[in-house]
Amino acid sequence: MKILMVSWEYPPVVVGGLGRHVHHLATELAVAGHEVVVLARRPSGTDSSTHPTHSFIAEGVLVVAVAEDPPCFDFGEDMLAWTLAMGHAMVRAGIALGKPGIGDGWIPDVVHAHDWLVAHPSIALAEYYDVPLVSTIHATEAGRHSGWVAGRVNKQVHSVEWWLANESDALITCSTSMRDEVERLYGPERIPMTVIRNGIDVGAWTFRPRAPRSGPPRLLYVGRLEYEKGVQDAIAALPRIRRAHPGTTLTIAGIGTQFEWLRERARVHRVARAVTFAGQLDHEGLLGWLHGADAILLPSRYEPFGIVALEAAAAGTPLITSTAGGLGEAVIDGVTGASFEPADVDGLVEAVRATLDDPAATQDRAYAARERLTADFAWDVVATETALVYSSAKRRVRNPLGRPKIVERPLPERDPNQPS
Known part of the structure; x- marks a missing residue:
């Protein structure tokens, strides 16, 4: 098949896990013999004079990294305007693929959108080429904000997500819980929805058993520094963890909007000296921290x-x-790891204590987790399942859509420690 993927991040422009997901999926589909073109973008803050649209082939995939247009928008301050401008540039580049002498008349069999930020170009290009639109919903605005879309920008993002879901001919989610969330929030009637788990490139992550501990335990967090990631709960639990296992440290690797607030939480809980903010790590740096930690939290x-x-x-x-x-689907409590309920600081403390108290059982669970990965989360399996969605997707007759209904509710009672 000829597959046109649309994503706001793709190497070398990677913001988070979405960029890595699209990269692995695209290259694995190319290995399977499909023609894959990825519409992506140049780095934020650049322009076409310094960073013109650049097309290149990497690992069998044609990447079209689209230049930013001249109007000045900052993602942090003008998110919706910035997104619309990016989409406009992507539409022009996507149409050019089908023109002789530019894209040599390349016409896709399917358009695959990755998340709401590329809703506009993906919907437009699927309509232009009259091919099915498949969308992967990687997360939702309501989910990122504890089920609420109270703010003006939250409502705008939610409405774009609703539009993308209801304009698609097939939907993909990465977990059963995400499928249920999409059905509840957007109610996409009669649109096939398939759960395809994210994959893992096992060869890129060298397995290393834990050596007998010498010194205090080392816990590691890796991810964005945002409220929904629960880093504040790990910091709140650390004093009790240290009472059971003196000297325990927590290294926090990642960047995000809550960096200063999390540093303040470490001071409030009097563990500032036990918490290290390592910033964003490259692959080798992250692998080193993973090999050196007693557990990832x-x-x-x-x-x-x-x-x-x-x-x-x-x-x-x-x-x-x-x-x-x-996480609740990927990690089996007591078999491949230790689990606790979200926001349950007491449960978090008990899970960490149980892990640190019994190194032998912990190592057995680590072996089991690695073994499960090679069977259930291989990228060739993900690519095969995704290609089946492409081949079964049919461009349906479009009916005009009204505005989405956004339920107006008062703000929930807030966590007094949550940043405003």
Whole structure:
């Protein structure tokens, strides 16, 4: 098949797990013999004079990295305007693929959208080429905000997500919990929805058993520094963990909007000296931290899937995770890791204590996690399942859509420690 993927991140522009997901899926589909073109973008803050649209082939995939247009928009301050501008540039580049002498008349059999930020170009290009639109919903605005879309921008993003879901000919989610969430939030009637789990490149994450501990325990968190990731719960639990296992440290690797607030939480709980903020790590740096940690702690309050859990398990790092969303499906408590309910600080403390108290059982669970990965989360399996969705998707007759209904509710009672 000829597959046109549309994603706001793709190497070398990678923001988070979505960029890595699209990259692995695209290259694995190319290995399987499909023609894959990825519409992506140039780095934020650049322009066409310094960073013109650049087309290149990498690992069998044609990547079209689209230049930013001249109007000045900042993603942090003008998110919707920035997104619309990016989409406009992607539409022009996508149409050019079908023109002789530019894209040599290449016409896709299917358009695959990855998340709401590329809804506009994906919908437009699927209509232009009159081919099915398949969309992967990686997360939802309501889910990222504990089920609420109270703010103006939250409502705007939610409405775009609703539009993308209801304009698609087939939908993909990365977990059963995400499928249920999409059905509940967007109610896409009669649109086939398939659960395809994220994959893991096992070869990129060298497995290393835990050596006998010498010194205090080392816990590691990897991910974005956002409220829904629950890092604040790990910090709140650390004093009690240290009473049971003196000297325990927590290293927090990642960047995000809640960095300063989380540093303040460490001071409030009097563990500032035991908490290290390592920033964003490259692959080798992350692998080194994974090999050096006694366990990785992923306390998400909301998590569509949790690719970091797979990467950590592939590296041999014992897993301690919440049961939020996809984490609850990827990690089997007592078999491949230790789990606790989201936002349950007491449960988090007990899961960490149990992991540190019994290194032998913890190592057995790490072996089991690695073994499960190679069978259930291989990228060739993900690519095969995705190709089946493509081949079965049919462009349906479009009916005009009204506005989505956004339920107006008062704000829920807030966690007094949550940043405003």
